Amino acid sequence: MTVLTVADHRRGELRDVSLELLTAGRELADAAGTELHAAVVSGNVESFADQLNREGVDEVHTVEYGEEFNHDVYAQAATALAEDLDAEFLVVPNSVNGLDYAPAVASRLGRPYVSDAVGLDYSEGTLEVTREMYGSKVETTVEVAEGPFVVSVRGAEWPAAEGVGDADVSPFDFAVDEDAVGSTVKGFEEVGGGDVDISDADFLVSIGRGIEEEENLALVEELVEVTGATLSSSRPIVDNGWLPKNRQVGQSGKQVTPDVYLAIGISGAVQHVAGMKGADTIIAVNTDPNAPIFDIADYGVVGDLFEVVPELIEEFGGSPPSV
Ligand code: FAD
Secondary structure (H helix, E strand, O other), X not given: XXXXXXXXXXXXXXXXXXXXXXXXXXXXXXXXXXXXXXXXXXXXXXXXXXXXXXXXOOEEEEEOOOOOOOHHHHHHHHHHHHHHOOEXXXXXXXXXXXXXXXXXXXXXXXXXXXXXXXXXXXXXXXEEEEEEEOOOXXXXXXXXXXXXXEEEEOOOOOOOOOOEOOOEEEEOOOOOOHHHOOOOOOOOOOOOOOOOOHHHOOEEEEEOHHHOOHHHHHHHHHHHHHHOOEEEEOHHHHHOOOOOHHHEEOOOOEOOOOOEEEEEOOOOOHHHHHHHOOOOEEEEEEOOOOOOHHHHOOEEEEOOHHHHHHHHXXXXXXXXXXX
């Protein structure tokens, strides 16, 4: 019996959630008294395996095949790995990729599948999975009484595994059934503003409805410029068409884990917080002292952004535009 995690990567970069999976996987392995194995499929598997070799990982398996995610390849490889390793738990990211192949693997293995886990608790053969419902307004617990289990876990819910490990890294002895590979990734096409991936940013300046008008965005863009930050936003800004969708933080946007998240004129609705609560340091600027964002902020300024932001720009050596 083992715990097996399958990493996510895209365009040559291991995604943060891959290291978070290791923490979730280690917790399960400890609860079940078993080993944690990590796997990576496709891409530069040697480099990815090095990055996955963290404290608490017992073995890393690599599958070389192409560069990018492919449904058929991942479904085949994850199924074969889970069978070969007698994996009691198969843990994958609740990402576009994970959601794509995890149900197929669960079906092939005849196992139950629970998606979008934000908490996992295993005891005496029963797995309890915590999930959020109704736009993150309530938490529910799904009890799965009989394993083995397939679970996809939400990003930014577990801390990334740390420390350099001493796991064995070995190629998994497995050949892809070419006849069963029905699709190939030919390339990527960026959507508007797609050059920026806010989920990779270390410092996000995020703007909300408090900015009032599209023209006023120039003020925040200047702050972004002088601080070297990356611009993100709450949903109304995207709904208004003022920023592209890939800048949206939250439940229906992106999950972000920057070192610093500066929320300006954002109330802190649960659907927004779901996407940024994993930030190391949260700073909020809001006129309303009772805004929920202050409940999770490490530092807060109760003040008008049209006064606070120009002062910040000057503090960083810039000159605020007139808005
Ligand atoms: P508001 O809630 O209107 O808050 C604006 C804030 O600005 C207020 O707190 C106000 O006090 C402050 N303010 C006003 N003027 C100033 C000023 N001059 N200076 C400083 N502060 C000022 N939202 C997301 O963000 N991301 C999502 O992914 C997302 N997904 C959703 C999914 C579903 C299914 C649903 C139902 C909703 C979703 N939402 C999402 C919307 C969410 O519920 C909120 O409506 C949204 O987050 C509010 O955005 P906001 O904080 O910018 O605006």
